[in-house]
Amino acid sequence: MNQTTNTILMIRPVAFRMNEQTAVNNYYQKVLDNTTPTTVNAKAQQEFDSFVEKLRAVGVNVIVVDDTVDPDTPDSIFPNNWISFHESGEVVLYPMFAENRRLERREDILDLLEEQGFEITDIWDYTSAEEDELFLEGTGSLLLDRANGKTYCALSPRADEGLVIEFCEEFENDPVIFEAFQTVDGERKHIYHTNVMMCLAETFAVICADCIDDKQERKTVLNNLKTSGKEVITITEEQVNNFAGNMLQIKGANEERFLVMSTQAYNSLTEAQIKAIEKHCSIIHSSLDTIEACGGGSARCMMAEVFLPQN
Numbered sequence: 001m002n003q004t005t006n007t008i009l010m011i012r013p014v015a016f017r018m019n020e021q022t023a024v025n026n027y028y029q030k031v032l033d034n035t036t037p038t039t040v041n042a043k044a045q046q047e048f049d050s051f052v053e054k055l056r057a058v059g060v061n062v063i064v065v066d067d068t069v070d071p072d073t074p075d076s077i078f079p080n081n082w083i084s085f086h087e088s089g090e091v092v093l094y095p096m097f098a099e100n101r102r103l104e105r106r107e108d109i110l111d112l113l114e115e116q117g118f119e120i121t122d123i124w125d126y127t128s129a130e131e132d133e134l135f136l137e138g139t140g141s142l143l144l145d146r147a148n149g150k151t152y153c154a155l156s157p158r159a160d161e162g163l164v165i166e167f168c169e170e171f172e173n174d175p176v177i178f179e180a181f182q183t184v185d186g187e188r189k190h191i192y193h194t195n196v197m198m199c200l201a202e203t204f205a206v207i208c209a210d211c212i213d214d215k216q217e218r219k220t221v222l223n224n225l226k227t228s229g230k231e232v233i234t235i236t237e238e239q240v241n242n243f244a245g246n247m248l249q250i251k252g253a254n255e256e257r258f259l260v261m262s263t264q265a266y267n268s269l270t271e272a273q274i275k276a277i278e279k280h281c282s283i284i285h286s287s288l289d290t291i292e293a294c295g296g297g298s299a300r301c302m303m304a305e306v307f308l309p310q311n
Helices: 037-057 099-104 109-115 127-132 160-170 214-229 235-241 263-268 271-278 290-296
Strands: 007-012 061-066 083-086 089-091 122-127 140-144 150-156 174-179 182-183 187-190 199-201 204-207 230-236 248-251 257-262 282-286
Touching: 007 037, 037 282, 037 290, 061 109, 140 199, 150 199, 150 214, 160 174, 174 214, 182 235, 187 248, 187 263, 199 235, 199 248, 204 214, 214 230, 230 271, 235 263, 257 263, 257 271, 263 290, 271 282
Parallel strands: 007 061, 089 122, 150 174, 204 230, 257 282
Antiparallel strands: 083 089, 140 150, 182 187, 199 204, 248 257
C-alpha cells in the first residue's frame, strides 16, 4: 500500500469564517478583530488559491471543487474530516461533531471523481453514529500508516474509541490509540484532532511526544513509529500551536516527495528540524494565516488524499 499520493481533493470556500460550533473544543480558533465575514472569506480564498498554485507548480494533481453558498458550511475548506479514499476503491464517510459540518458531505463530489476516471467500489458510511453522539472525524482523527497497516488515533470528543476499533477491523489495521493534550488557560485539555500534533510520512514522522501525558502511551506510540522504520522528528507544544504538526507528505511530478505545511508552521521549526525533514524530502509552505486563525486548522486539514484506483 502506498503512503503518499499525487492526487488531492480541495474545497474552495465561498463563506469561510470562524465556526462557532467547532470552537467549543478547537482551542486553536481565534476571533479576528475588525474584520467582516466578507473580508475573512476573501483572504481565505486568496490563501487557498496561492496554496493550490504552489502544489500544482510541482506537479501535484489538485482537484478543486467550489463550495456552495447553501447550505451554510463555514468549515468546508477542511474536507479530510468527512471523507477518506482508499487504494481498494473504498470510500469512508465519517460522523462529524458539529451539526453544520455534517452538511459538507456531498455526493456530487463522488460523481465528479468517477467522471474523472477514479473507481469507487464500496462506501463505508459511519455517519449514523451521529445519532448516538459518537464521532470520528476522518483523517483528522485517524492517522493512517497505510504501508504498515497501522492507525494512530488520539481520543477526544471528536474521536470515539469504539469507532476507531471498528474502522481498524474493517480495514485490517492495528489500532495505536492514545490521549493527547494541550495546555489551555493552565489546564490540560484534549487535542481535538490527532493530525494537529502528529504527521506520518513514508520514512519519518513528526510528533509532539510531550502532548501524550501518559508515559506508557507515549512509549507505545514512539515504539510503533520506530518499529515501522520511521525516523521520529519531535516538535514542541509551542510549535503545535503554530500548526507544525499539521503537515502532509505528497507526491509531485516524477514521484518526487514533498512535505506540505503552512508558512507559520515552517517559521516555527528550528534549523535542525528542517534539516531532519529535508533528508527525506523537500518542503513546500504557503501562508494560511487567516485560515489557521479562523478555522483552527492548517495545510494538512485542507487536503483530502485520493488513493482510488483509476480506470
